[in-house]
Amino acid sequence: MNERNERLDRAEIVKVIRVTLAKGAGSPDDPVRQVIRYYDTEGTFIGEVDDYQRGARGTLSASSAVR
Helix, strand or coil: CCCCCCCCCCCCCCCCEEEEEEECCCECCECCEEEEEEECCCCCEEEEECCCHHHCCCCEEECCCCC
8 A cells, every 4th residue: 555645657767877875974963874876877966865864765865957
C-alpha cells in the first residue's frame, strides 16, 4: 500500500552521470556519509540522494535548474 498517495506513471532508462562521494563535517549534526549525485551528460547537476538530509531516507533532492 502506498501511504503517500502516489502512483508511478512512467519509468524509463536515461543516460546520466552518477557520482558517489563522501559528504559531511564528521560532527553529530553533520556526519560523514556517502552521497550519490546525478548530472546530465553536459555536466549539469540534476540532484542528489543523501539519506541523512532532513531525515528523508533515500529520496532525491532535485536541483532548482529549469530546462
